[in-house]
Amino acid sequence: MTLMLPVPLPARVLLLGSGELGKEVTIALQRYGCTVIACDSYGNAPAMQVADQSRVFDMSDPAALSAVLDESDVDLIVPEVEAIATDCLSASEERGVRVVPNAFAVQATMDRQRIRTLAASLPGVRTSAFRFAHSAAELAAALDEIGYPAFVKPTMSSSGHGQSRVTGPEQAMSAWTHAEQDARAATGVVIVEEGIDFDYEITLLTVRSWDAASGTVTTSFCAPIGHRQEGGDYVESWQPMAMNGSALERARTMAKAVTDALAQAGNGPCLGLFGVEFFVRGDDVWFSELSPRPHDTGMVTMATQAQSEFELHARAFLGLPTSTALASPGASAVIKSTRAIDTPAYSGVATALATADIVRIFGKPISRSGRRVGVVAATATTPKESRVIARRAAAAITIDDAQNPS
Ligand SMILES: Nc1ncnc2c1ncn2[C@@H]1O[C@H](COP(=O)(O)OP(=O)(O)O)[C@@H](O)[C@H]1O
Ligand SMILES: [Mg+2]
Known part of the structure; x- marks a missing residue:
């Protein structure tokens, strides 16, 4: 090539x-x-x-x-x-x-079985204990080995679809059925993961960019992003997540190991931004999964960094210089639709922008309740203050049906 x-x-x-x-x-x-x-x-x-x-x-x-x-x-x-x-x-x-970044990385990361097996095989990368199960009976046996609580997920799914937190053997059958029905693609296999009782979880945006001076790829990291998930879907994120130095160092080492492995196994220099997810408890860090592309929790960078995760991704795969510097602490909060709406009308954007830095209305045709339709991001002197501002601003934005007002 x-x-x-x-x-x-x-x-x-x-x-x-x-x-x-x-x-x-x-x-x-x-x-x-x-x-x-x-x-x-x-x-x-x-x-x-x-x-x-x-x-x-x-x-x-x-x-x-x-x-x-x-x-x-x-x-x-x-x-x-x-x-x-x-x-x-x-x-x-x-x-x-x-x-972008290469076909191997795209293929491996869409399948939990491939990416988890690859990551767990790398020296220095720690994951939760896991098993794969091809039937409800195998799932029951895998749960017995892993213990409770455990997470059961379709191998092909995202945004929490088909995922169950299982606390006892009596839930094995319903977890299997849920995974089968809600998977993006029926693979006939689920992953069973040990539930990690983490203090917090982060996304570490990791950028592989081209350094023209040395003619090599360099790996750099954005400040860690903390986030909160509801039902496996992100509702708010903030940056930087305060982490102790050794946990951050471990996360960076693991993010580099996994992205390097994707580069080695595939074609070309594997340039772009990756959203690498970790669970953290004290000094302990577990690699969870990664996206070889911008991450939803990284939308906060539109307010916090001069080069957002989108700008970083584009620059990196075009072979242009990048900077992952944080400009200000900040937070994002999502706006979700509360019902099915055909002709959405948004109000409260002015109120939101009185305190928040950015509002993005995605412009999605809204066909169901719970769908993410926008995001708000705010900056302040601390992530904590930013979260309060972002949450209030997001709550100020309401969606109604222009043709069928409630
Ligand atoms: N093994 C686990 N232990 C604890 N929490 C988990 C585990 N797996 C998933 N979760 C929770 O569920 C969320 C979504 O799981 P994830 O594997 O990231 O799926 P998705 O691909 O849908 O984002 C995680 O961000 C975390 O909050
Ligand atoms: Mg995830």
């Missing part, structure tokens, strides 16, 4: 997944003159609203994805979601199209 770094601009980019994270990546790329073709399974998705072109199709269908890859003639493929027919990506990569 011929590889020019920095990538000659303007590049043509195929964005696979057009949610709120992809929308920000699109904007970052367009600032460097890139042409972005945004893809998703539904029309007018957030990134499509700002992209140069869009394609609506089922990205998990190999035939449909191959057809789009063939006709779009792009320089770079940038996956923004996990639900992709990843075999097509390897084929494109073999033909010389760069996949």
Whole structure:
């Protein structure tokens, strides 16, 4: 594969997944003159609203994805979601199209079985104890070995879908059924993880960027992001998360080990930003999972860093210099829809912006309750103060149905 770094601009980019994270990546790329073709399974998705072109199709269908890859003639493929027919990506990569960060990393991280097995095999990387189970009976046996509480998850899922916290053997059957029904793709296998009683959990945004002076890849880290999840879905995040020095050092070492392994196993320099998740208790740190792309909890960086996680991702895979410096402590809080709405009308944005730094309304067509439709981020002198401001500001924003007001 011929590889020019920095990538000659303007590049043509195929964005696979057009949610709120992809929308920000699109904007970052367009600032460097890139042409972005945004893809998703539904029309007018957030990134499509700002992209140069869009394609609506089922990205998990190999035939449909191959057809789009063939006709779009792009320089770079940038996956923004996990639900992709990843075999097509390897084929494109073999033909010389760069996949961000590489096809192997995209493939391995969409499957908990692959990424967990890989991470746990690396020296110095600690994970919770885990087993895989292929039936309800195997799950019951695995739970017996792992003990309680345990987490049962489909191997292909995200945002907490199909996940159960299991506290006793009598819940094995319902956990199996829930995982089978709510998985993104039926794999017939679940992961059983030892429940970690952590003090807090973090996302460590890890950036692999190109250093033109030395002609090598360097790894750098944003300040750790603390976050709170409800039902496996993020509701607020803050940066920096106060951590003791040795725990932070362990997390950085593990993040580097895992991202280096993804680089070694795949093609090319493996450039881009990764959201690496850890559980922390005292000095103890457990690697949990990672995304080879911006992370939802990292939306706080739109307020806290001069280069947000989206700007960092774009710069890194284009081969441009990056800086992970924190400009101010801050926090983000999500705005969720409380019901199914066809024609959303937002109010309270002015109230929110009286104290918060940014409001992002994603522009999603809202079809269900609980869907994330926006985010607020605020800065202050401490993360704690920022959290109060962000939460209040998010609560000030309400969504109604313009055609069918409540
Ligand atoms: N083994 C575990 N021990 C304790 N908490 C866990 C464990 N696994 C998951 N969780 C909780 O559930 C959340 C979502 O799990 P995660 O594996 O990150 O799934 P997803 O891919 O849906 O984000 C985590 O951020 C954490 O709060
Ligand atoms: Mg997660």
